[in-house]
Amino acid sequence: MPKKGNRKRLKFKAGDVCSESVTVADYANADPAVVKSGRVKKAVANAVEKEVKLLCGLEASHGAVKEVLSSAENARVDALHSSDDQEPEEDAVHGSKVPHKKKNKRRKESSEGSDGSAYPVDIWYVISSYIRPEDVCTFALICRDAWTVTCTAAFWTRLYRRHYRIDVHLPFHLQPDFEKMRCLRARVIRSLFHLYEPFDLRVSEIPALPESTPTTLLNSKCLLFWVRKVPGTRPEALWEFNFKLLKQQWRSKNGCTKTLHLPRQYEEVHTNPDSDCYMLQVTTLNFIFTPVVMGMTLTLFTINVSADMHHHRVRLLFQDSPLHRGKKKVDQGGLQVLLDPVQSVKVMNWWHPQYPFSLYT
Incomplete structure (x- = not known):
């Protein structure tokens, strides 16, 4: 009681x-x-x-x-x-x-x-047939089975066929060839920037680099560097300075977080040698001698107005080691590349239509 x-x-x-x-x-x-x-x-x-x-x-x-x-x-x-x-x-x-x-x-x-219901993978496979290209990431984040579907070669093959148009000119390496499974995902994504109108408009709306601060390229490792003469120009030909940069990933102090591992049978599908790579393309009015900077890290990138007030001036500083977080930018040492006068500056991701593709992809 x-x-x-x-x-x-x-x-x-x-x-x-x-x-x-x-x-x-x-x-x-x-x-x-x-x-x-x-x-x-x-x-x-x-x-x-x-x-x-x-x-x-x-x-x-x-x-x-x-x-x-x-x-x-x-x-x-x-x-x-x-x-x-x-x-x-x-x-x-x-x-x-x-x-x-x-x-x-x-x-x-x-x-x-009471957490939820688990649906068979076949259901996610059917739903994936109606996913827009810009919603693939959101769809993959729903659950593990949805992510597994986006890893398959069938998913990327169907996505390509849904948006393929015969009246659109595609480069030879992006033509439909589904017998080659290597780099299939990368080739489909590159094709969508030719075939899919929202992606095509996204490329055209990218602002000019001089209007933005190019901080995304800092601490990038230079993998390739070459200079070429722009064909079809006037006698005082334009010159393109191309830097292929790899964005280096930083690990947290607590270690790497747990990540999902690709199924072994689909590793070839997701292979992409150009992943996390950028192409910095600087077009100048004349040829400028530059030192070899391959293997070095870009630690400083500035764009200023040229002395003639009609063009731009690009300054790049490469060093042997990357700049650690929290440290001030060092403006001394390393190799300096000074390009002046500059007509245009472009930064292209690996999926950009003008990105120099590799025959291995």
Whole structure:
């Protein structure tokens, strides 16, 4: 039986309980100082049991009502008790002692079962037939099975066929050749920037580099460097200085985070030698001698106005080691490349239509 003080503070008598006097507030807004465990008091349980029997004609029955009250109370205890509290408590209806550890385990099992439903991979495979190219990343982040579908060669093959148009001129290396699985994903993405209008417009809307700060190229390693004469220009030919830069990835101090590994049978599909690469293309009005900077790291990149006020001046500084985070930019040492006067500057990702492709991709 509950203590007299508790019964007085709840303003409740076991004999005057009816269906109208028992409200949700008696349970939801119960005083935590009085009902520390959050359990239904035995007097309340007995009164409710008696009232239910009178309403339902179950005066002679005892099992059904007790079963309902017991299940309701167990659900309430599971919702209110902490997983760290493992003290046994007296059950309000049965009078038995049930440790919290078992109830927390039951609550954990029920919560795991209510996380969601797992659908077969075939369903995600069918849904992927209606995914737009710009939504592939969002689709892959839904679940592991959706990501697995985006790893398959069939997914990228169907994406290419859905947007292929015979009236669009494609470079030879982007023509439909699905027998070659190597670099299939990279070739399909490059093709979409020719075939898919939203991607084509995205390339045309890229702002000119002199209007933005080229900080994305800092700490990039120069893989290739070459100079060529622009064909079809005037006698004072234009010259293109091309720097193929690899953006170096930094690891956190806590180590690498857990990543998903590609299925072994689709590693060829996702192979891309130009991944994380940029092409810096600087066009000058005349030939300028520059030192060899292959293998060095770009630590400084500035674009200023040329002395004639009609062109730009590009300054590149390459050093042997990358610039670590938090350190100030060093403007001394290394090899400096000064290009002036400059007509245009372009930075192209590996998927850009003007990016110099490799025969191996």
